[in-house]
Amino acid sequence: MIKPEVPKNEVERLYALRTLKILDSSHEERFDRITRMAKRMFNVSISLVSIIDKDRQWFKSTQGLELSETPRDISFCAHAINQDNLFIVPDASKDKRFFDNPLVTGGLKIRFYAGCPLKIRQGINIGTLCLIDTEPKYLNEEDQQLLEDLGAIIEQEIKSIELATLDELTMISNRRGFLTLADHSLKVCRRNQMSMSFIFFDLNQFKIINDEHGHHEGDFVLATFAKIMLNSFRGCDLIARLGGDEFVAMLSESNSDANYSGKADIALERFAGAIDQANKTLNKPYKIAYSAGVSYFKHDTDKSIEAMLQEADAAMYKQKKLMLYSSTL
Missing domain, CATH: 3.30.70.270 (Reverse transcriptase/Diguanylate cyclase domain)
Structure with missing residues (x-):
């Protein structure tokens, strides 16, 4: 298993995340609506809005999963936040980064993963909208565009929280x-x-x-x-x-x-x-x-x-x- 790298701007990223005060908040229909749509549209077993904290990934919205969080060092989403484009793993059991990951070998038996990084500004990714399934899958270009579009909706909902509490120029708390x-x-x-x-x-x-x-x-x-x-x-x-x-x-x-x-x-x-x-x-x-x-x-x-x-x-x-x-x- 290859553990995810920590972003170079981790201090700034975590501060922005803390300021949002989204961690450990209640589930909200505006997020749950999107994960329900994603689960149905892509015919996957799990759809999540995952937020990457210092040592864990916490789920703001979950469809098809009972857990509320998992450790960061085994998180697929912690890999996804290190890039700006979609992070797709067609078959985790054949991927050197994940084949022996507990989420792959254990009860969840993850095979397919696709995560759309959620940014609150350029270079600051706080989590993902992700799709997970127990069977290998592939996303064509149209599917990938659809996942990005749904991710953009989640980003707008997060930014509506951000604008209420952050100074737009300096991006620290107002x-x-x-x-x-x-x-x-x-x-x-x-x-x-x-x-x-x-x-x-x-x-x-x-x-x-x-x-x-x-x-x-x-x-x-x-x-x-x-x-x-x-x-x-x-x-x-x-x-x-x-x-x-x-x-x-x-x-x-x-x-x-x-x-x-x-x-x-x-x-x-x-x-x-x-x-x-x-x-x-x-x-x-x-x-x-x-x-x-x-x-x-x-x-x-x-x-x-x-x-x-x-x-x-x-x-x-x-x-x-x-x-x-x-x-x-």
């Missing part, structure tokens, strides 16, 4: 998405007695960049800033563009730490280094600069997410005023 995820994280922190840090970012002289270099450069700065945040913070940290040139990160850590502000300080130092490196590499006629404010809270705080954001925002403006004061001296 305010709505952040507040939803942060509320969940707050409950986890309270249950596990973990402290929290909120870091509020505001770009400096962003209006000047827009005015002097054009809005396309402004958009480039926003997208670059978001990408550096994504690469600098941990996968378990929440990041978002709240609107305009304002960004936020929410970090959690154990209250047993002597200095529970430590992880925020380390993250800010790492982020500052990444911004400096980007400014050197990009060689633009301007520098990406920002102000940041941090607020710290213990797990038993009674403050709302909005109230904690306001404290971080106030800390950021305090730093921005100090920077402006220093620059006039």
Whole structure:
């Protein structure tokens, strides 16, 4: 058996998946309708909408299968997300990648597989619409086009979820998405007695960049800033563009730490280094600069997410005023 490769952009892919908040959600008729159609149209025993998580494949919609998930390392769909076109295995028992796979030799006895990768944007495949059967099969060109068309419908349904929670320019959480995820994280922190840090970012002289270099450069700065945040913070940290040139990160850590502000300080130092490196590499006629404010809270705080954001925002403006004061001296 050949295990599926992990995509090179796995961190970005998993973050986008987490932001969708689709994992472990209830079955929905808009997805079940498509898998029912696919099962009937292609006369297969199983049709799925499979989502590839870090260590598992989880099924958003299933027809002909009782399972809700299987390990990722034996998943056919985990192979399929590594390409943009259909992934078809006519006879798994004769394929060197799968002939000894437990899904082939075990109870499911998979022989035929066809998966249409589901992307939420170019290069970010989160799962598949797939067909499975216990008999070898082949898809002609018309069948392949039909599977791609059904996959496109699933993609549109997923994007309708995405647009409600993601910022279209930077493709990280928007305010709505952040507040939803942060509320969940707050409950986890309270249950596990973990402290929290909120870091509020505001770009400096962003209006000047827009005015002097054009809005396309402004958009480039926003997208670059978001990408550096994504690469600098941990996968378990929440990041978002709240609107305009304002960004936020929410970090959690154990209250047993002597200095529970430590992880925020380390993250800010790492982020500052990444911004400096980007400014050197990009060689633009301007520098990406920002102000940041941090607020710290213990797990038993009674403050709302909005109230904690306001404290971080106030800390950021305090730093921005100090920077402006220093620059006039």
